[in-house]
Amino acid sequence: MTGLSCRGKVILLGLACLLPLSFACSESVTGEALSGTVTLNGEPLEEGQILFTPLQAGQAANAEIKAGRYEIPENRGPTPGKYRVEIRAYEDTGQTERDEVTGSAEPILKPIVPPRYNRDSELEAEVVEGGENTFDFELQSG
Numbered sequence: 001m002t003g004l005s006c007r008g009k010v011i012l013l014g015l016a017c018l019l020p021l022s023f024a025c026s027e028s029v030t031g032e033a034l035s036g037t038v039t040l041n042g043e044p045l046e047e048g049q050i051l052f053t054p055l056q057a058g059q060a061a062n063a064e065i066k067a068g069r070y071e072i073p074e075n076r077g078p079t080p081g082k083y084r085v086e087i088r089a090y091e092d093t094g095q096t097e098r099d100e101v102t103g104s105a106e107p108i109l110k111p112i113v114p115p116r117y118n119r120d121s122e123l124e125a126e127v128v129e130g131g132e133n134t135f136d137f138e139l140q141s142g
Contacts, residue, residue: 031059031077032127036135037068038087040113044068045139048089048113052125055082065089078127085123087137089113114141 034052038045048065052072061078063070065087072078090109099106116122117139125135 031061031072031074031079032129032131032133033074033077034061034063034070034072034127034133034135036070036137038065038070038137038139039068040089040139041141042138045087045089045113048087050137051086051088052078052083052127053086054078055084055124057081058083077133080127080129083125083127084121085125085135085137086118086121087113087123087139088118112141113139 038048038050045065045068049062050065050070051060051062053060058081059077059079060083061072061076063072089112091112093108093110095108096105097108098104111118117137123137127133
């Protein structure tokens with residue numbers, strides 16, 4: 001993957017935010033609060049996104065990562081079960097590309113988290129009812 005324009009990043013983030021709605025039932029479902037840390041090569045991941053997608057039935061959840069930490073409150077949290085975890089973060093390449101719709105110059109963003117932690121994620125978490133549900137992820141770019 002060469003790079004991702006700012007517009008592309010916004011579209012991906014918007015889709016990730018809609019995922020929890022696609023798994024919600026018609027009745028109100030209470031999820032579990034989650035929290036944790038994310039490091040990349042031993043350093044806190046400054047900014048990014050984390051997504052918990054159910055491996056079976058369940059309610060997906062996502063959050064922003066800031067200064068290596070994320071929190072998902074109970075009212076937006078996933079239901080108990082096993083989840084595939086995806087983590088994404090980008091850096092500005094200093095280059096721009098023309099947005100075909102608006103004609104404006106958009107920055108090209110480069111993924112800094114390897115695909116094995118997002119598109120091809122190897123990460124999993126098991127959310128338990130009433131548990132601490134703290135999940136720390138130590139990622140390596142090499």
